[in-house]
Amino acid sequence: MAMSSISTFIDKRVRVITTDARLFEGILEGYDNSTNIILKSCIERIINTSDHEHNQTIELGLYILRGGNVVCIGEIDETEFQKIDWNKLKGEALKGTKNPL
Amino acid sequence: MLPLYLLTSAKNQPILVELKNGETLNGELVNCDSWMNLTLNNVVQVSENGTNFLKLPECYVRGNHIKYMRLPEELMDYAKEQTLLNLEQRNRNQKRRTGGNFNNNRRNYNNQGNRNGGHNYRRNNNNNNK
Numbered sequence: 567m568a569m570s571s572i573s574t575f576i577d578k579r580v581r582v583i584t585t586d587a588r589l590f591e592g593i594l595e596g597y598d599n600s601t602n603i604i605l606k607s608c609i610e611r612i613i614n615t616s617d618h619e620h621n622q623t624i625e626l627g628l629y630i631l632r633g634g635n636v637v638c639i640g641e642i643d644e645t646e647f648q649k650i651d652w653n654k655l656k657g658e659a660l661k662g663t664k665n666p667l
Numbered sequence: 668m669l670p671l672y673l674l675t676s677a678k679n680q681p682i683l684v685e686l687k688n689g690e691t692l693n694g695e696l697v698n699c700d701s702w703m704n705l706t707l708n709n710v711v712q713v714s715e716n717g718t719n720f721l722k723l724p725e726c727y728v729r730g731n732h733i734k735y736m737r738l739p740e741e742l743m744d745y746a747k748e749q750t751l752l753n754l755e756q757r758n759r760n761q762k763r764r765t766g767g768n769f770n771n772n773r774r775n776y777n778n779q780g781n782r783n784g785g786h787n788y789r790r791n792n793n794n795n796n797k
Contacts, residue, residue, distance in 0.1 A: 586689075586734070595743060596668035602703070604670050606743055627740040630670045632703065632733045635687075 572597055572639060579642040580605075584635045587660040589613070591642065592629060601633030613657045621653050637663060668746065673738070674699050676746040682707075683737040684728060689715030692728065703730030 575594045582590045582605065589612075592605030608629040612622040677696050684692045684705065694710035710723040 584734070596670055596673065598669050598671065602670040604668060604673055604743075607740075626737060628738045628743055630674060630736045630738065632730075632735060634731075635734050 572601075575639060575641050579644065580639050581642055582631060582639050583637045583660065584631065585637055585663040586635070587662040589660070590626075590629070590631070592626075594639070598633075601636050603631050603633070603636060603639065605629040605631065611652065613652075613655055615656060615658060617656070621655060623652065668750070671699075671701060671703065672750075673742065673746050674703070674736070676749060677738050677742055680739050680742065682739075685734045685736075686728070686732050687734050688732075689734075692726065694723075694726070697725070700730075703733055704728065705730070705733075 572594075576596070578594060579591065580594045582592075582603070584590065588610060590605060590608055590610055592608035595604040595606045597603045606628055608626040610622075610624045610626055612624070614621055674696075678698065680696055681694065682696050684694075684707070686692070691713045692707060692710050693713070694707035697706040697708050699705045705728040706725065707728065708725050710726045712721040712723055712726075713719070714721075
């Protein structure tokens with residue numbers, strides 16, 4: 567069952583990538599069978615490519631993400647994540663899932 | 668908790684909706700349905716680049732077109748409280764209907780009279796032939 571695995575993430579901190587290539591983190595409070603999800607204490611992380619731009623974390627609060635925009639949901643390993651300095655991290659921009667012709 | 672349940676408990680609260688085209692709508696949620704179609708009141712519509720602002724007295728959003736919604740943070744606790752209350756109420760009603768014990772079989776039917784899976788006509792025919 568495809569949906570059974572998402573139930574193991576409930577009440578855990580997860581990170582979600584959406585079709586518009588954004589990155590959200592929050593506590594998964596609920597979901598339904600069209601993968602609409604509730605994220606509590608949600609934040610968005612913006613990670614920049616170059617050194618002279620600052621990374622941002624934006625506090626968003628309670629969010630409902632519509633299933634059609636969710637690309638992937640992954641559980642966060644808190645002990646691993648605390649080792650990461652999110653302000654210094656650099657990374658390439660994700661590509662959106664929409665490929666205009 | 669189901670996302671649509673949380674959404675229905677956000678009625679009469681201010682919410683932010685981002686559409687798939689990047690436009691955002693700020694307004695008070697009036698109603699929603701199981702397709703996530705929304706009606707909003709006192710809406711401020713912001714264009715995707717954040718330059719154009721448009722005030723609308725009311726608007727309807729097709730659920731299909733929504734990217735995400737931002738709800739008031741305290742709504743989660745409120746919705747959880749409501750589910751608990753509903754559950755309690757349902758239990759109380761059930762107790763009242765069944766007279767305290769959770770046994771709906773008041774007339775003491777044992778519900779095992781016909782164990783032939785409903786195929787009892789053949790047996791009747793046999794009896795007629797005798």
